[in-house]
Amino acid sequence: MATKKFKCTVCGYIHEGNAAPEKCPVCMAPASAFVELKDEKKKGLFSDKNGNAYIIMYSTVMVVIVAALLAVAALSLQSRQYANELNEKKQSILSSLSAQNENYDTFIDAYVLDADGNKVEGEDVFELLKDLQGAFDNGKYPVFEAKDGRVVIPVTGSGLWGPVWGYVALEKDMDTVAGIIMAHKGETPGLGAEIATPKYQSKFVGKKIFDGDEFVSVKLRKGGAQDPEHEVDAISGGTKTSDGVTAMLYNSLRNYLPLLVAKREPAPADVMETPAGNESNEENVENNE
Structure with missing residues (x-):
């Protein structure tokens, strides 16, 4: 069975065993001053919600989600906006x-x-x-x-x-x-x-x-x-x-x-055409000659 580790929160002493010692051999702090240490290998990068990694990842995800929602809203309203303009x-x-x-x-x-x-x-x-x-x-x-x-x-x-x-x-x-x-x-x-x-x-x-x-x-x-x-x-x-x-x-x-x-500019006047059979006087004179 794997040995547990307990850390004294007063002086930092590490105790290995199934339970915390009654007193810290270094600073004589009581057992209540010890906290159990979890296996660091089993802890993920984002397991600590107060850690920088978790905060950065959470902020990034939220920004991406909000941007996506805004893009969808803009596209859905684009046709209506264009119609209004x-x-x-x-x-x-x-x-x-x-x-x-x-x-x-x-x-x-x-x-x-x-x-x-x-x-x-x-x-x-x-x-x-x-x-x-x-x-x-x-x-x-x-x-x-x-x-x-x-x-x-x-x-x-x-x-x-x-x-x-x-x-x-x-x-x-x-x-x-x-x-x-x-x-x-x-x-x-x-x-x-x-x-x-x-x-x-x-x-x-x-x-x-x-x-x-x-x-x-x-x-x-x-x-x-x-x-x-x-x-x-x-x-x-x-x-x-x-x-x-x-x-x-x-x-x-x-x-x-x-x-x-x-x-x-005024439209050009229509050119007057002489109707067929209505020759001018000059044309009639020429024809008679």
Whole structure:
């Protein structure tokens, strides 16, 4: 039978036998001061729940389990999140046209243009909106055309603290602003963040982006608009954001000049054809001769 080991908790003396000694031969501590030592070979690495190994392993397992649960939750909610984002974009487009009561799918025709104003097939406009500046850099320009002939152009730029973006709706003349929706990542509340308020956005309605045949966009002027057709008052205390919006409108809208110019030009008049049997007087004279 294997001999047991007992350790004196006072002095550390090790006693071998079937039971602890009545007294420790070293420090004279009573038998109650001894504890039995288990065979170290039989103890596992993680048997001590207070040991570092056990704590590290337990923490690692818990992190993996929590990460897995979060990944499953994210995947299960991904489709719903995308649907919400898509619906938000559609509503913003309709809002820029003041057509919130319309059905996007029946009221809007979305397509993509290249740098020459030609339609590009096989592109998802909403995928391009996820990185609009990247789409612009690649020569792809999303357009949203309403059934009544107005168009909505997405715009993107930078404010004071981060990106700003929005949608500019133009009347059928491709010149007059019908409405605008703007949003931002983190502009200062009460200052630059005012670009996202309906009150400020209403200032753009009726402004012109062309001065005759020259594209000029719409400018936010510090100190107050001086050109009533092409300028709006800059945001008080939000100079950097105002400058960012001015640059956003000019740089984004000019990408669509081929489309805007083409739609602004009147369609050529139909060539009058002379019906058969109704020759002109000159032709009749020549025939008689």
